[in-house]
Amino acid sequence: MTRRRKSRSNGRKHSDEPSKVSSLVTETETPLQRAQKYKNEGNVYFKTEKYNEAIAEYTKAIDICPKENKDELAIFYQNRAAAYEQLKKYSFVKADCTKALELNPKYIKALLRRARVLEQTGDLEAALKDMTTACIYEEFSNPISPVKMEIILKKLVKQHAYENWASKKLFMPNKLSIECYITSYSTDPVFSKLRCPENIPEFFKKPLQALEDTKYDDVIPLCTEIIESPEFNSLPSTKLEVLLLRATFYILLGKFEPAFQDLECILNIEYAADDVKINALLKTADLHLEFMNLDMAFMNFELAISINPHCSDIYYRRGRNNVTFIYMHMGELNKAKYDFEKALEYDPNFSMACIQKCYTDYRIAMLNKDVRLVEAAVRTFEKVLEKYTNLPKCIFCYQYYRKIMSETQQYQKAHIYFTKIIKKHPENTSMSLVYLQRAFLQFDWSDYSDEAMVYLKKAIELDEKCSSAYDMLGIIEIKRGNIEEAIRLFDKALVYCRTLKELISLYYSRDAAKVILNVKNQLGEAI
Incomplete structure (x- = not known):
């Protein structure tokens, strides 16, 4: 019995020992x-x-x-x-x-x-900064991080662009851009009235005089004054041309919603003249394309053809939009070529259709990789350059010619043609876009930034609102490592750009530059 008790006692004593050991370990x-x-x-x-x-x-x-x-x-x-x-x-x-x-x-x-x-x-700017810093520390060895960085950057760009667009102060484009727009219509029922001023109704004289005098900022207010007057409803059917002119300048200003409303009002009135209705349909189609609503746009073209299948403007605008939005990507350029040929069939003097048709021939030749046809297309286009040397038509020519010469790497030849046109119109403010195209040619040619900068600065000297020139100058400064100056130039371009698409592109450049600058400052080293 005693032994058992002793044994139990020993057991108890033995069980206490680990506790002391554990406590000792914890304490150490x-x-x-x-x-x-x-x-x-x-x-x-x-x-x-x-x-x-x-x-x-x-x-x-x-x-x-x-x-x-x-x-x-x-x-x-x-x-x-x-x-x-x-x-x-x-x-x-x-x-x-x-x-x-x-x-x-x-x-x-x-x-x-x-x-x-x-x-x-939603703090995308800070998120982008962190993600970029992580990429740099990883030395871009993790393929997932740069992808995430790009996703955040694009989100931030869209956020900035839409915020800016919602509050952006809109202004009329420069004189050249409006002249180019007017030239892009062969038979606009309102613009054509300027050729016969004696036939202009009394009530319509003030807006058309402003148009004639290039006082473009006055056009919308003068049209609105007529439209909101008590006698508007009793005016003859030509009053719809006032609505059409206001809609046109709303489009130029970038106010698409009121433009839609004016055009819809015209299209809903049975007594609207055919030429007015067709023009309204074409401008409505352009607005649909602005928002990538392709089906609605092409439905408007078909409706216009049903009214007058011999109207050159319909085919030109459909062909132009085909090249821009569809067939260039689908490789179905022949459909665009057909439209330009139809436009020229119904108006052989339609300069814009001629220029577009020649450029489309070149694109088809390039698509087919046919050297002989490419050379023939280039020769034909150079004849067009010789034909249309006056402003604003030559602007379109040199825009396309620069693309052709860059793709075929005929830079010296292009330089000769650009020199000719610059000598013909040395200080004309409308030449800003030609100088811009010459700068683009220089980038493609040798990427020699100093010479390109001369052309870009000349473009801005002639037109201080040339947003593309500020954008390209910003890109040059990025290459030179002058990030702060690049951001300043991108901000300047943002003030003068006119479309949401331009805003998105510019914010991409600016926000990417700001990330580089922020990280550079944060790390205290060159990035």
Whole structure:
């Protein structure tokens, strides 16, 4: 009996020994080791999706970890951020990632996590900065990171572009652009009235006089004054031309919604003259194409043909839009060529149709890789250059000629032709676009920035609103490493650009430049 009791007593005494040993081990652990244990327990909870428990363990690790162990402490913060992210507590995620990066600025996981959360919460600029920094630290070795960076950049660009577009102050394009637009119609019922001023109704004289005097900013207010007058409804059917003129200048101004409304009003009136209705259909088609509504656009072309199948404007505009929006990509350029030929059949003097038809012939030859046809197309186009040397028609010629010469690498020959036209109109403000095309040719030719800059600056001297020139100057400054100057130039271009598409392109250049600058400043080194 005694032995049994003693044995039990020994057993009890023996069972106490591990407890003392365990306590001794715990007491001999460093704070960092204890912090690592808490982290490991947090990891177990994290894997079993017990995120609150994981957070509690990571917090213990953070609290007990010595401040001098920066790398380990950064890991604890990053792990806790991961748990917070699973609970969608994004402000805590950002705070913990930021703390981790203060401790270890090159902590890729923390940068990527904070970038992801910043993107989810809409702070795209900060997200892009983090993602770019991560890419640089990774030396672009991770193929996924640059893809994510590009995705964020595109989101930011769209955000900036749409915000700008919603509040953008719109202004009329320059005189040249409006003259080019007028030239692009062979038989516009309103523009043609200027050729016979004696037939202009009294009520329509003021807006048309403003058009004649190139006082383009006055056209919309003068048309509105007539439309809103009490006697408008009692005016003859030619009053619809006032609506058409206002719609036209709304389009030029970039106010597409009121343009749609005026054009729809014309199309809903039965007594509208055929030429007015056709012109309204064509301009409505252009608006649909602006928003990539191709089916509606081509339905309008068909409706116009049903009214007058011999109207050259219908075929020209359909062919032009075919080249721009569809057939260039589908390789069905022959359909566009057919339209330009029809336009010339019904109006042999239609200069714009002639220019487009010759350029389309060249594109077909290039598509077929037929050297003989390409050479013939180039010769034909050079005859067009000799034919249309006056403004604004020559602007279109040189825009296409530059593309042809760059593709066929006939730069010296192109230079000779550009020199001729510049000498013919040396200081005409309308030549800004020719100087712009000459700069593009220089880029394609030798990428010699100094010479290209001379042409770009001349384009701006002639037209301070030449947004494309500011854009190209910005690109040159990027190549030279002058990021701040590039951003200033892109911002200038943003003021003068006229379409949402241009805004998106410019914001892409500007926002990418700002990322480079921000990261460069942050890292204190050349990027």
